[in-house]
Amino acid sequence: MTEAVSRPTLEAVAARAGVSRATVSRVVNGAGGVREPLAERVRQAVAELGYVPNQAARSLVTKRHQAVAVVIAEPEPRVFADPFFALQLRGISKELTAQDNQLVLLLIEGRDDHARVARYLAGGHVDGALVFSLHLDDPLPGLIQGASVPTVFGGRPGWGAGTGRTRAQGPGVVYVDCDNRGGARAAVRHLVGLGRGRVAHITGALDQTSAVDRLDGYRDVMGEVPGGYDSRLLAESDFTPAGGERAMRELLDRCPDLDAVFAANDLTALGALRVLRERGRRVPVDVALIGFDDMLSVAEQTDPPLTTVRQDIEEMGRLMARLLLQVLSGGRAQDTPEAPAGSTAPAAPDAGLILPTKLVRRASA
Numbered sequence: 001m002t003e004a005v006s007r008p009t010l011e012a013v014a015a016r017a018g019v020s021r022a023t024v025s026r027v028v029n030g031a032g033g034v035r036e037p038l039a040e041r042v043r044q045a046v047a048e049l050g051y052v053p054n055q056a057a058r059s060l061v062t063k064r065h066q067a068v069a070v071v072i073a074e075p076e077p078r079v080f081a082d083p084f085f086a087l088q089l090r091g092i093s094k095e096l097t098a099q100d101n102q103l104v105l106l107l108i109e110g111r112d113d114h115a116r117v118a119r120y121l122a123g124g125h126v127d128g129a130l131v132f133s134l135h136l137d138d139p140l141p142g143l144i145q146g147a148s149v150p151t152v153f154g155g156r157p158g159w160g161a162g163t164g165r166t167r168a169q170g171p172g173v174v175y176v177d178c179d180n181r182g183g184a185r186a187a188v189r190h191l192v193g194l195g196r197g198r199v200a201h202i203t204g205a206l207d208q209t210s211a212v213d214r215l216d217g218y219r220d221v222m223g224e225v226p227g228g229y230d231s232r233l234l235a236e237s238d239f240t241p242a243g244g245e246r247a248m249r250e251l252l253d254r255c256p257d258l259d260a261v262f263a264a265n266d267l268t269a270l271g272a273l274r275v276l277r278e279r280g281r282r283v284p285v286d287v288a289l290i291g292f293d294d295m296l297s298v299a300e301q302t303d304p305p306l307t308t309v310r311q312d313i314e315e316m317g318r319l320m321a322r323l324l325l326q327v328l329s330g331g332r333a334q335d336t337p338e339a340p341a342g343s344t345a346p347a348a349p350d351a352g353l354i355l356p357t358k359l360v361r362r363a364s365a
Contacts, residue, residue, distance in 0.1 A: 091317025183357030184217025244271025
């Protein structure tokens, strides 16, 4: 048994600093209005006593919990197996930690979890939410809107090209995305420029806007090539290695004369590469291969190293968090500082930020 050690109180800090309790409260909670010499005395007393503010009491004063929910609309096995999510979470965590905020991770294992997450967000446990990897039929955007929680989305809202505005896409929706369509165009133009005439595309899950935009970029380029676009050269996947394997087998069975593949992400390309090797197709001699993401843990470890489209995944997470914190502090999402060079605002009247992409050439194409 050990004796409980009493925690220093606000009154003890006030006595040590020789100021009122109200002055200590203003300094500790960052309320301002305290002359710098007095504020410095309070900070010194806090350090000497090891005073830690009571978060519950502090929340009553500041109306903030210093906590942000990160909602990923994917089951746990997918989240922890895909390095994309680790990179995005790292960017989010760095920004939140730098601003003294806690990250609360919420995963969607199944349909029943939507109501649970909505109840948690509506319960006032967090100041805001960062939400990504949403799907076309996902009810989360509407539930979050009903909970009146400030939210930043990862990825372009409006789930599905040409579907018009939804509950999740309207004026004031804040989001961060990369130039998926432009990156896809760059990848496919590179393959065409190599003289490849039968360029296939393995899509991502087409109930996600990133996959739709990359498919549109592929169609943009192949539609410009005489006789280039052929729907038989399309195979739908789900952004996973297993999905890439299934799609690659399907494509080779249907179009054995294909000579290039643009895969919707690096993990899909990894699966495709396994099947190409299994079928005796040399990369890039027989089939050139390009992925999307430039996740170094995948792209630099494949054999041959993978040519891919780079999006700064960690930076996207950091900017999502920064946008949300800016909104919570009363700023405007449109005024986001330090956006990477080449970033653009969307054409629609949303408060979004679209980061540039870049083709990274390695040995596979």
